[in-house]
Every structure is written in structure tokens, then in C-alpha cells.
Amino acid sequence: MMEGSITAIFKMYLFLLCILAILSVAIFFIQVNQINEYKQIVNYQIERNGGLTPEAISKLKDYDQKHFSGRFSIESPMLNQKVKYGDEVDYTVHSTFEILYFEIPNVKIPIKGSALSLTR
Template identity: 45%
Template sequence: MLEGSTMEIGKMYIFLFMIFSFFALADFFISINHANEFKTYINYEIESNGGLTSKALEHIENYNDEHYDGKFTITSPVANEKFPYGEQIDYSLKTTYKFFFIPLGDQAISVKGSALSMVR
């Protein structure tokens, strides 16, 4: 009788581990989706301001603080510059993700993006 109850408890632990692992993985993919959504906002700001100007960076930081609690950092070699119509502006969006259940350590999420200046 003891072996049967031990097996049941073992199955319950394995089942709970699998459920928590699925939740951790789903949360990781949600974080990647947030990075892609934020990239869309950055592209809009770059297009409407003619580059990563100080005004665009201010809007991006405010949006980052309001919607994502400031978890993203944006880096670009051409920050604080305005570009003519049609010029491409490249940037990189970085954040880290810590799994809440699985001991994998912090995972870096890096998304590269580019947008065209639409200001004439």
C-alpha cells in the first residue's frame, strides 16, 4: 500500500512541476511579445520624429515607464540625431527575464530593429 501512495505523491509533484514549467515558459514568451510590441512603438516614434531625437527618446522612455515599468533599454549609435526623409535608423532593444520557477538564471532578450525617417 505504501508504494501506491508514494507513486501518487510522486505523480502529483511531477504534474505540478510540469504545470509551473508551462507557466514559466508562457510568461517568457509573453515577455518576448512585449519586446516586439515596444519595438513597434519605437518605430512609430522614429518615423514621426525623423530619428531618435531627444523628443522621440523622451516619448519612448515615458511609454516604457508607463507600460513596461522601465524594463527595456534602447541603444543606437545614432541617438539624438535627426535624419532626412528615407534614411534608415538602426537600434537595439534589450531586457532581461528571470524565470520565476525554473532555475535557469537571467535570460537576455535582445531585439534589433530599424525604421525609416518619414519627416520631410
């Protein structure tokens, strides 16, 4: 009689753990997918401002704080420089993601991108 109740409690605990794991993985992949949206915003700012100018970086930081809680940062050899029309600007978006519900170290993901300056 006692083994049946212990087994039931163990199954409920295991079921809850599986649900939390699935939820945690789903939230992680939703957050990782947000990198594509941020890269699109970075490309737009590079095209409109002629590179990663201080104005473009300020707009990107504001957008990041407003929509992504400051999760992303940009690294580029052409940071704070205006480039000529048609020049390519290479950059790397660094992001850190937290795995919810589990004691796992944060995941750091660098994603490379590039865009053309379309300002004359």
C-alpha cells in the first residue's frame, strides 16, 4: 500500500520536472530567436546612419533597453565611425541568456552580421 503512494508522488514530481524543463527550453529558444529581430534593427540603423555612428549606437541602446531589457551589446572594429556609401560594416551581437528554473550557468551567444551603408 505504501509503495503505491510513494510511486504516485515520484511520478508527479517527475512530471512536474519534465514540464519545467520543456517550459525552460521553450523560453530559451524564444529568447534566442529575438537575436534575429535585433540584428534586423542593427542593419537598419547602419543603413540609415552610414555605419555604427554614435547616433545609431544611442538608438540601438534605447531600443535594446525598451524591448529586450538590455540583453544585447554590439562589438565592431568600425564602432563610432561613419563610413562611405556602399561600404560594408561587420559587427558582432553579444547576448547572454539565462536558463530559467534550473541552476545552469548563463549561455553567452555571439552572432556575427554585416550591413551596407546606404547614406551618401
